[in-house]
Amino acid sequence: MCVLGVDLGGTKLALAIFSMEGRILAGESVPLENRKGTEVGKLITEHITRLIDTVENQDNHIRSIGISVPGISRTDSGSVWAPNITGWDDYPLMSEVKNAAGKIPVTIDSDRACYILGELWQGNARGCNNVIFLAVGTGIGAGILVNGEVLRGSHDIAGATGWMALNKPFLDEYKDCGCFEYYASGEGIAKAARAILKEESEYSGELKNKNPQEISSYDVFTAYEYRDPVAVKVIESCIGFWGMAVANLVSLFNPEKIIMGGGVFGPAISLIPAIREEAVKWAQPVSINQVRIEPSALRGEAGVYGAGFLALRALSKIR
Amino acid sequence: MCVLGVDLGGTKLALAIFSMEGRILAGESVPLENRKGTEVGKLITEHITRLIDTVENQDNHIRSIGISVPGISRTDSGSVWAPNITGWDDYPLMSEVKNAAGKIPVTIDSDRACYILGELWQGNARGCNNVIFLAVGTGIGAGILVNGEVLRGSHDIAGATGWMALNKPFLDEYKDCGCFEYYASGEGIAKAARAILKEESEYSGELKNKNPQEISSYDVFTAYEYRDPVAVKVIESCIGFWGMAVANLVSLFNPEKIIMGGGVFGPAISLIPAIREEAVKWAQPVSINQVRIEPSALRGEAGVYGAGFLALRALSKIR
Numbered sequence: 001m002c003v004l005g006v007d008l009g010g011t012k013l014a015l016a017i018f019s020m021e022g023r024i025l026a027g028e029s030v031p032l033e034n035r036k037g038t039e040v041g042k043l044i045t046e047h048i049t050r051l052i053d054t055v056e057n058q059d060n061h062i063r064s065i066g067i068s069v070p071g072i073s074r075t076d077s078g079s080v081w082a083p084n085i086t087g088w089d090d091y092p093l094m095s096e097v098k099n100a101a102g103k104i105p106v107t108i109d110s111d112r113a114c115y116i117l118g119e120l121w122q123g124n125a126r127g128c129n130n131v132i133f134l135a136v137g138t139g140i141g142a143g144i145l146v147n148g149e150v151l152r153g154s155h156d157i158a159g160a161t162g163w164m165a166l167n168k169p170f171l172d173e174y175k176d177c178g179c180f181e182y183y184a185s186g187e188g189i190a191k192a193a194r195a196i197l198k199e200e201s202e203y204s205g206e207l208k209n210k211n212p213q214e215i216s217s218y219d220v221f222t223a224y225e226y227r228d229p230v231a232v233k234v235i236e237s238c239i240g241f242w243g244m245a246v247a248n249l250v251s252l253f254n255p256e257k258i259i260m261g262g263g264v265f266g267p268a269i270s271l272i273p274a275i276r277e278e279a280v281k282w283a284q285p286v287s288i289n290q291v292r293i294e295p296s297a298l299r300g301e302a303g304v305y306g307a308g309f310l311a312l313r314a315l316s317k318i319r
Numbered sequence: 320m321c322v323l324g325v326d327l328g329g330t331k332l333a334l335a336i337f338s339m340e341g342r343i344l345a346g347e348s349v350p351l352e353n354r355k356g357t358e359v360g361k362l363i364t365e366h367i368t369r370l371i372d373t374v375e376n377q378d379n380h381i382r383s384i385g386i387s388v389p390g391i392s393r394t395d396s397g398s399v400w401a402p403n404i405t406g407w408d409d410y411p412l413m414s415e416v417k418n419a420a421g422k423i424p425v426t427i428d429s430d431r432a433c434y435i436l437g438e439l440w441q442g443n444a445r446g447c448n449n450v451i452f453l454a455v456g457t458g459i460g461a462g463i464l465v466n467g468e469v470l471r472g473s474h475d476i477a478g479a480t481g482w483m484a485l486n487k488p489f490l491d492e493y494k495d496c497g498c499f500e501y502y503a504s505g506e507g508i509a510k511a512a513r514a515i516l517k518e519e520s521e522y523s524g525e526l527k528n529k530n531p532q533e534i535s536s537y538d539v540f541t542a543y544e545y546r547d548p549v550a551v552k553v554i555e556s557c558i559g560f561w562g563m564a565v566a567n568l569v570s571l572f573n574p575e576k577i578i579m580g581g582g583v584f585g586p587a588i589s590l591i592p593a594i595r596e597e598a599v600k601w602a603q604p605v606s607i608n609q610v611r612i613e614p615s616a617l618r619g620e621a622g623v624y625g626a627g628f629l630a631l632r633a634l635s636k637i638r
Binding site for chain 1: 448449461463465466468470471472473474475476477478479480481482483484485486487488489493494497498559560563566567568570571572573574575597600601602603605606609610
C-alpha cells in the first residue's frame, strides 16, 4: 500500500511513491521542456498511468494521488490557474487525472499549501498547529497553517505574501508582482543587481565578467560570499524586507514557527539570524519571542512531500 | 432566558442583557474613574451580581456571561493582561467573576475577538466566514475570523495589526507601539498634528486656538472637514497607511469583508472609498476585487455585542 505525490513546478514535474509512513520508495523528475497547455496535462497523466502500472506489477497498490500545482487549485471546479504554464488559466486538471487514475482518489492543491503540508508531515513543521512556510523563489508566497488547517480565505488565494506592502510610496514597478516580491524574490535580487551594475561604470567586483542581463540571484549570492559591494547592497536590502515580512506574519498570526524555503533559501539560509534581528525590531514583542525561524527541512522536495501528504490525508478522510 | 455581555474598556465598563435572539433588553455604562487593579475587578463583579438579582426579580434568568477585555485573555489560566488598566498584568478575572456568577458559565475574550464576534452576530459580518474587524482607536488591533473561528495563534495574541511594518527604515519611535499604530492610530493622528504645529510658526488654520499638547484626533478630523492644511496632511498620510494595511490583510487572508471600526471609524468612515483606492494599488489584484470594505454596524457597541455572543455560544457548546 502506498500513495503517489506529484509536484508540478514551473520547469519540471517531480513524482514520488511514498510508503504510508512517508518514506520515498521511488521517485522521478522530468523537465517540462517548453511544454504548454494540454502537453503538460498529458505529461502528468502519462507518468501517473505508468507509475500505477509499475506499482501494480510489483504487487503493490497506489491508494491515493496528491498533486501540487504552481498556482491556484479551484476546489469547486477542479480547474487550475498556473501563471507560469502557458494555457493554464483555467485548466481542467482534475478531470484529466481522474480519467487516468480510475478509482484512485485524486487531490489537488496549490504549491504553497503543499510546502507547509510537506513540512508538517516529514519536515520542520512536525507537531505544529500554527506555522508558516515562507517560500522565496522566483516569486514569493506562503503556506499558512492555522489550527492545523491550511488557510485558504474566501476564494482559495490566501497567502499571497509577495503582495505585502512594505515600502511607501507606491511605485508603478510593484504593479505586476507586489512590493515585497519586487524587492526580495529571486527575480527581484537579480533585477536589483542588474540595475545597480548598469549605473556603476567603475565597478570591478565579482560580477564584472557577467553579462548584466544574464545575472541570476544565484550569481548575486556567490558574489555576496566574497563581499562584493553590489551583492552586499542588494542582499542587505533583502534582509531588511525579509525581516519586515517575517515580523508582519508574526504580529498577525502569532505562529509557533516560520519556515524559510524556496530556491532562495537555499543560499539565504545563513542569513536567518540577521533576518530574525530585523524582525525583532518591527514585530509584536511578545509574539516574536514565541516564534522559531527555521530553514525548510525538505528543501526542493517540500512540494512533492506535501503532495504525498495530500494523498494520505484524503485516504484517512475517506475511510 | 437571557445572556449577559460585559465590555470592559480602558475608561468605562458597559453591560447589556441580551435576549437569545440578540436584542438588548437592558444596558448600562459606568465610567472607571481612575479605578485600578482589584477596584476594577470589584466594579465588574458588583455589577454582574446586581444584574443577576435584577433579572431574577423579573422572573427571568441570565444563562451565560461573556466578558470582553481590553487586552489578552489567557484561555488556560483565566487571567487577563490589560495594558491600560493599572495592575492588570496577570489579573485573575475568571476566578473572581466565577465566584460572583455561581453556576452561570463565564467566558472571557479579548476586545478584538469580541468586536468581530459582535459584528458576526448582529452586525456587518453576519453570514461571513472569513472576515476581519480592523479596530482603529487609541491603538490598533484586528479581530480575524478564519473559517468562522477567531484566529488566536499559538499563544492567543494573533491580530496585533498595529505592529505591521509598513515604512522603511525602522525608526526608534515605532518601538513601543509598532509602525502602523505609530502613524495611523487615534494617538498617532494627534501626535502627528502636534508635531507639525510645533514646526509651523506661521500657521493660522482651524487648530490655531488649541493648546497643541491637547489636540486630539477628534480635533484633527474636525479641522479636516474645513480642509485645514495640517489636518489634510496628517489624514492623507493616514489614508495611505490604512490602505497599505487593508491591502496586506487582503493579500494574506483573502477575506470576504474587512470591517473598519474603533473610535477613529467614527469620523474616518467617509474615507473608506479613498482607503480602498489606496489598497487597490498594493493588494493581490484578484483578492482585492473579492473583498468588501465596510464600516462597523455596531460602532461603540461591537464589544458588548461580542461579549453577548461569547455568552450565547458558550451555552450552545455546553448543551
